[in-house]
Amino acid sequence: MDLTGLSHLFVTVFLSGFASFTVVPSITDVTMLALCPGQDECSLAIYLTGCQQAIIGLGAMIITPVIGNLSDVYGRKELLTLPMTLSILPLVILAYSRTTSFFYAYFFIRTLTAMVGEGSINCLALAYVADKVPDGQRASAFGILAGVGSAAFVCGTLAARFLSTAATFQVAAVMSMIAAVYLRVFLKESIPNGDGLRQPMLNGTPHADLEKTTTQAFKRIPSIGDLICLMKRSRTFSQATVVSFFNGLAEGGIIASLLYFLKARFHFNKNQYADLLLICGVAGTISQLLFMPMLAPAIGEEKLLSIGLFMICSNVFLNSISWSVWVPYAATVFSIFTVFVQPSIRSIVSKQVGPTEQGKSQGCISGISSLANIVSPLIFSPLTALFLSEEAPFHFPGFSIMCIGFATMIAFIQSIMIWGIPSSHKTDNKQTTEA
Template sequence: MEKLTSLSHLFVTVFLSRFASFMVIPAITDVTMFALCPGQDECSLAIYLTGFQQAIIGLGTMVMMPVIGNLSDQYGRKAMLTLPMTVSIIPLAILAYSRTTSFFYAYYVIRTLTAMVGEISINCLALAYVADNIPEGQRASAFGILSGVGTGASFVCGTLATRFLSTTSTFRVATLFSMIAAVYMRVFLKESLRPDEDGLTQPIIKGGPDDNQNERADSPRKIWEFKNIPSVRDVTCLLKTSVTFSQAAVVSFFSSLADGGIQASLLYFLKAQFHFNKNQFADLMLILGVAGMVSQLLFMPFLAPIIGERKLLSIGLFAGCINMLVSSIAWATWVPYATTAFGVFAAFGAPSLRSIASKQVGPHEQGKAQGCISGISSLATIISPFIFSPLTALFLSDGAPFYYPGFSIMGIGLALMIAFIQSLMIRDAPSTSKSQNQYCIVAEA
């Protein structure tokens, strides 16, 4: 409990930042449709532009995340958090000022550029920060709590605020909270790494029976040593050295492929099929957010030590798969609301996967490991729009080869099924402190 208390400023920072970003999600579909196709419920241009933006952001984050993760190992998590949290303010401020077509395109371009640095890196650096401060045995629960705060509580509060605010007020409040998050982080958050005698950073893990974690840093363990900015060769070396890490990477790819499809397709499907608007999107997301928050803050800390993160990962992926398959054949407006019940279990997936990956590297490589997983996830988000955006536009149009408006949603469910099958192949692997010494020096000094 003392260790989790030490993360309180990180939790507040992540909450404020994610609160701002989640506030705009229910409103952005209507804003996009109004700017591009006013008065319509189906707009192929909006679907394709959203997918293209998602692909470009994915390309940028695939390149940037391993770099940012590695730099955070050298210069500290707090220092690297400053950039993404600052630049994320700009696109929100644009739509807070105006949402006309010209301002929407300005938002579109600037958000594409800033999201390459900011969209995933805040979560990646927060995960590395937790790994710096929490021993291996407690990381699954800690990651679950972080996810509950960052994608549960903030999601619920942000969506609830959007439900009762006008579109103009939504973007203004989001801009304000994004600024508060950056200031709070700079003032209150303490660096999780400290320099050693050679000027290199060291993780700070203190208190409790696992306090000897730092002492094991010099004992035989599995460690990947990157001398410079990680390249494709570095990532390949890491994947080859750890079977468990490579399996986690495959799961991450297909689950992120599905997540990208949800971002590119689901809201447009609901708007075209059931004429959902901002308020209905907010209601749906609110139910989903409450389910995820309860799961990650209450159930996961209790279940993780008992059944392990590997089984929780499989449960989460299976629940997500069933959710999408049922949603794809939704026959009434209440069906999307009912399927959010699966969110209680689907929320187990992401923190469990990150915990599995975290245990496959040494204490000095947490930023690199989380950056590599984020980079692989970003690769999936590049590919996803090229698959799901055309399918969504085609099957929502009058020229569909057969009547199945939710065909792209069914494809998302199949991607989650592949991830679920791969997760069943993951076997419990020894932690870094119990493994034999393996060095993967992939670049010259």
């Protein structure tokens, strides 16, 4: 295991995550203030957020698998540069001003840049780790990577708790710039040039050679047929895609609904959002950095996946029936286990393909999650707006949250069927050796 290379990746992911997560507690208030000043319930904000999420999901579904596959050709570092650079732009806009006109400019630019970066940074970081870490240690390494992301979440949320709204976006913009610079200066490519890596895209490649290698690369861009081929090759991979879709459906629904639900139900503000997210982040960080590296080798990522999904179900159902302001805080105890889900899915998938297909496989799973993020706001945003309004067919403000829990339950049931299934990649290697 190349600890030096991974440490630089972890720093890059931390800095980028810090920039992204710092603005999360503030963005709901900024949106409400720009669109519906002085109100605690705003259907326009819910619909606009859901629409943005669907558009980003559509773009990410198409672009993330492409970037993942191109990283198998040009390298992880070269492709990471693009989304990390683009992520700076929307933060700079709100760092300058948060008036209605600047908010709409942010909304437009954020939508475009997130189509490239929403899933790409995580996808490429996972592929980088898979390049550096052998199969037996991969689940623990993915857990550590997720733990670094959770640590960034904690630090970013803690910073947001004590910074003003203006300073929050200014700090986020600066940290995003530092992340991009650190990436270019310190991170080393994980795929050696001798193992099939093309001439880096950002170097001075002659035009004829660049055109030739780019054409060859785009011929290898994953299509729906490639995804179907991967699913046919491995039953485990196909089951993981089903789990990933329904889990993504639930994650997208939570993003589109929960903060607005808490705003309308308990009048949450930036600081309360930050406190809630901070508790979740601390619990998740401890779990991913300490518990998952110990539990993954002992019980396997398949069981960890099921445990995590079951705990997400419990968390969501409890939030949906919140009867007091302390209930959402109490529900955060499940975060100790819910963070197992993403690293477990990614580890299971990585073991179903060879070393030259890590970018493609991770990109395909990210594409499936992005597809879920297209569907999710189309379902849950109108449902949330309806049940938070006075026109609700019956009084149950958390009804949309409960429906999100049912999507997670489907993912949990499917995850149980993955238990005990061997890695098809290992099977292929064994057959090759015997031949």
